[in-house]
Amino acid sequence: MTEDSSTPRGVLTGYRVLDCSIAMAGPFAAQRLGDLGADVIKVEPTTGEWQRHAAAGGARGNQINVSFLSLNRNKRSFAVDLKAPHGRELLYGLVSESDVFLQNYRPGVAQRLGVDYESLRTINPALVYVSISGYGEDGPYRDRPGQDLLLQALSGAMLSAGAAGTPPQAAGQYIVDAVTASTAFEAVLAALLHRERTGEGQRVTVNMLDVITTLQMQEISVYTMGGVPQERSEQPHAHVYIRSPYGTFATTDGFLALAMPHLPTLGDLIGEPSFAEMDGETDGWDRRDEIHAKVADKLRTRSTSAWFDLLSAAGIWVAPVYSYEELVNDAQVAHNGTMVEYDHPTEGRVRTPGFPYRFSRTPARIARGAPLAGEHTREILEDLGVPSERVSALLDEGVIASASAPS
Template sequence: MPKALQDVTVLDFTHLLQGPFATQLLGDMGADIIKVERPGQGDLFRTMTFKNRWVGGTESPNFLAWNRNKRSLAIDLKAPEAKEILYRIAEKADVVIQNFRPGVLAKLGFGYEDFKAVNPRIIYCSGSGYGDSGPYVARPGQDMLIQGLTGLAAATGRGDGAPTPVGSGFADQIGAMNMVYGILSALYWRERSGEGQEVKVDLMSGLLQHQHQEMLWVMNFEENLERPHSSIGHPGMDAPFGVYPTSDGWVTIAMSPYKKLIGVLDRPDLLVYDEPQLLFDKRDEIWAKIAEETRKWTAADLLDAMLAVDIWCGEIKRHLDVVDDPQVRHNGLITTYEHARAGTVKVVGPVVRMSATPPAIDRPAPMVGQHTEEILREFGIGEDAIGDLEARKVVAQAE
């Protein structure tokens, strides 16, 4: 079937998580992603994993997670020939995307103005930690650091414990979504105007925007929201919103009529708290009393009882349990692809549904330089020239 972005070519200088996730999303929609990597080494994420475990014994799960539907071009960016090759690709490319520290690629001759001179219709998207100027511009823009700087870590966890980062690369992934949002908007504008442009995204701004309801409250009332000392699920919410223990696990209870929950638990004495200000002021005390009751139930029985009266609730599952969740299976979210070294790799597939141009996994994550020769041939570089470039280690093909 056709793909929505099948005529879009992306020259991808990204590494680690933010940029690679953005280009993977574009690749899932059919864009031709030419991933530029260092010969032999490639993306730094190829060397990183959790618990020193490697898929198929050799491949980084961190890299595999964000780099499907791409081709790898291994090229030394400092070699004089690199400009000639990459500018030739840029003449026909639609998008250049990079997430190096501000100024790094421009010093090598791969900034927006360099590519604009080659192709005025080019869309050049940069992702950074804090923007390309200002007091933090030289700081490392890593996900957990951004969570701390924007207030997210301080708003997460129990009030009697340390600030708690989110258990995923949330800032990076929000940054990736903003990159895609900016790139698609720029492509649409170019279709109408014929003009390319520069798009800039930074992690700090993106994560701050995604806490807008909390920020708006704090700024307008000039007061911080304090974390509860219990498992109430948000610093601004009242009881019973939160996480509760059962005899065999945990459940979540979201915005629900307090009276209905007290009815399920058969504790009419707790109705004394049923007043909006008390439900906030006494939320930790209320949480403890409700938790005493939820511990008497199995998670399944409690969920059945709450769902029967339309209380908003759900299970707490660990990642391995999620794989077998009936709704996850129904939606077909877990799939596989075959990798030359890693073998069969289990992955979460594309999540956007499109009737005419559905996304798909057409390529596994590439090996470093796996497509170098293929890409160079496509852009008119002959066999003798390719052989010479490889001999002088300007480019490299995967072994």
């Protein structure tokens, strides 16, 4: 993938981001900045970030595992030992010429490495410094592991769906990590806008507990202001605060999602006469389990497509439950250009979700795939003005690492 002068410049072209984060939330946020044209330098150990080497869902690449590949496109890799004084000096040089510094170190690590905000602001007062944590920079949970499933459990979200007496069900994706990434991405853009207006850099903190809590703005307000507790009923409703029927139902060949239909209309279509005199806003709550069970009994008699065609034609909110195979081959997904493809020097043809925002004049694009560990170390240091012989000496000392992509 080479630069083309005819390609529109990204909205963040000219900004430099130092991505010192690992795992998902930080790298995903930094990738989005890179998709918009920022020069994102992934700062990783000389052996590479740990996620390069751990399989995702059993899927392994040739040299780069699938998780790392999916979260680190549009970045250059600078492999350096930050515990070595010479390594920190090199990073400080990059800090002086960067706009954003992003990290999700465990509490105390940034200070030990000398890359905390107070240290870096003395080098570059205009720096936007973003720190992502699990529970906050301090407080009683400061040292707890900020892992997605644990945050889902703590947030209360798991008890907003499912049936009473059954184990709470986690989301089918790393929802806390993903929303934290989006939140950090938005925070960077807001802080850069402030800097454009005032010239001031600042420290921005994002924690996963606050993110997943504020994501439930409506649900938690129903409890805090409406006084309605989370009470799961006997049938597996998709949300405790939404009337029946609301959830997924088995058909003869799959599953169908059904959301808050007009009960008399639904009853007429599925052959359930008891719904004719029901009112959704009263019976939908008071007879929630009864309604769910009757709908489930009727919908299991026909195929997903048959029910979808019938119900959607009547204006009822309904959708098939897709597998990933069905999703990535869907006509609307194809029309939107949701999936992107490119060639990677070690992993071959890559097909992955793209960027969710659209800009008419400054579109997101893929300039490069996920880098090899240290693939751009020499290039980055030469950009910084470090002499070639000094780079070679640092390589010999093991302070930095370099790799070349196969031609």
